[in-house]
Amino acid sequence: MKSAENRNPLLGVGTYAGRVRPPFDRLLSMARPVVGVGLGAVSWPVDLVAAIVTAVLRGGRMPLLVSGWQCRRVQRWIGFGQAAPPAPTSVPRSVGYLLTRVPIGLLAAVVLGLLLYGCWAVVAVLGSWLFDLHLPVADSVATVPVRSMTVAALVPVGLILLFLDLTGIAGVAALDRLAAEHWFRPTRSELLQRRVEELTVSRHDLIRALDSERSRIERDLHDGIQQRVVALGLLVGRARRQLEPQQAGSALLEQAQREAADLLDDLRDVAWRVSPATLESEGLAAALHRLAEQAGTPVTVHWAAPTRLPAAVESCVFHLVSEALTNVARHARATRTDVRLDGPTGTASDRRLSVRVTDDGVGGAVPRPGHGLAGLTGRVEAAGGTLSISSPPSGPTRLEAVLPCT
Numbered sequence: 001m002k003s004a005e006n007r008n009p010l011l012g013v014g015t016y017a018g019r020v021r022p023p024f025d026r027l028l029s030m031a032r033p034v035v036g037v038g039l040g041a042v043s044w045p046v047d048l049v050a051a052i053v054t055a056v057l058r059g060g061r062m063p064l065l066v067s068g069w070q071c072r073r074v075q076r077w078i079g080f081g082q083a084a085p086p087a088p089t090s091v092p093r094s095v096g097y098l099l100t101r102v103p104i105g106l107l108a109a110v111v112l113g114l115l116l117y118g119c120w121a122v123v124a125v126l127g128s129w130l131f132d133l134h135l136p137v138a139d140s141v142a143t144v145p146v147r148s149m150t151v152a153a154l155v156p157v158g159l160i161l162l163f164l165d166l167t168g169i170a171g172v173a174a175l176d177r178l179a180a181e182h183w184f185r186p187t188r189s190e191l192l193q194r195r196v197e198e199l200t201v202s203r204h205d206l207i208r209a210l211d212s213e214r215s216r217i218e219r220d221l222h223d224g225i226q227q228r229v230v231a232l233g234l235l236v237g238r239a240r241r242q243l244e245p246q247q248a249g250s251a252l253l254e255q256a257q258r259e260a261a262d263l264l265d266d267l268r269d270v271a272w273r274v275s276p277a278t279l280e281s282e283g284l285a286a287a288l289h290r291l292a293e294q295a296g297t298p299v300t301v302h303w304a305a306p307t308r309l310p311a312a313v314e315s316c317v318f319h320l321v322s323e324a325l326t327n328v329a330r331h332a333r334a335t336r337t338d339v340r341l342d343g344p345t346g347t348a349s350d351r352r353l354s355v356r357v358t359d360d361g362v363g364g365a366v367p368r369p370g371h372g373l374a375g376l377t378g379r380v381e382a383a384g385g386t387l388s389i390s391s392p393p394s395g396p397t398r399l400e401a402v403l404p405c406t
Contacts, residue, residue, distance in 0.1 A: 033173045036077025044105020047098040063094035097183035111168040233260035284314040296329035303341040316383045324357040332361025344405040351405040363395035
């Protein structure tokens with residue numbers, strides 16, 4: 001089985017499954033920056049023309065296209081496998097990058113010109129030394145045969161100049177890469193916006209996972225525990241019928257049967273509140289009316305035009321109203337609660353539903369971390385909506401949520 005490529009950071013030698021990479025591959029990897037710098041050296045006039053044309057015409061997509069090509073060049077030939085800069089989308093930043101590229105391209109042209117001149121000088125010296133050829137170097141023609149001592153003296157000088165020129169190419173490549181990173185690296189606001197979008201998506205995923213887990217718990221309660229409680233009640237009833245009413249233990253069995261029946265009712269109520277089957281089968285309107293019937297205070301539900309909504313929206317509204325009615329029953333000491341839904345209204349791409357829950361209780365409801373109202377705020381915001389709570393000390397308390405339905 002082939003293993004992943006291992007690279008020795010000290011030697012720069014890559015291995016495949018324990019064997020050294022072929023020398024050709026190493027030479028190719030060393031030549032890549034030279035090719036990248038060379039492409040940048042011959043393309044800087046295009047950068048300058050694109051910047052000037054954009055300044056004269058005051059717009060256009062030409063700088064975006066040219067800077068996009070330059071970014072791909074840097075990533076492929078100079079980036080050494082690093083992540084590519086993001087695609088340029090701003091014309092001013094693209095123009096700034098192209099203007100920065102002009103002096104870098106000129107410097108690359110000078111460095112590569114010196115390298116080519118040095119290579120030509122080596123060919124001229126070797127041709128004169130080995131074959132008595134007189135090739136032009138600079139503005140003169142070598143007329144004196146090159147001797148071995150001269151070649152021996154020129155070798156260290158040539159190696160030093162070659163090292164300096166290759167160092168210059170590496171420096172130009174680094175400048176090219178830094179310019180692309182500077183002009184197209186995401187700004188702080190862009191990074192924050194991207195982070196907000198990622199967190200929003202993760203919160204949506206979390207809410208969907210919670211709803212899925214609620215449905216699973218409801219199925220487990222309905223298909224498992226409830227059935228066992230029903231079987232327990234039947235067994236207790238059967239044992240009670242087999243005993244005479246006057247026999248000892250009959251009263252205890254009767255009490256046990258009542259407790260089993262109460263336990264079954266409680267389990268059904270918990271399972272319904274966790275994930276009501278009515279919400280999935282009949283829709284939000286039926287589930288809200290069922291909540292109103294089970295509430296501890298009189299509740300009136302107003303929805304002029306009930307309609308089916310996306311499952312995430314229906315689940316959010318149901319739990320919002322359920323938590324609000326639970327708080328009213330526990331803390332508000334209210335005599336009346338109104339639940340009003342308006343919508344969904346708006347355009348096809350921006351439909352919104354408004355939900356208001358109002359009671360005439362004592363008020364003073366304050367969202368606290370870890371409590372129900374704070375959890376409702378997080379759930380509504382995760383669904384892309386907003387929740388406002390008004391609860392003065394003397395009442396009334398009003399919860400108003402606006403949720404997107406697209």
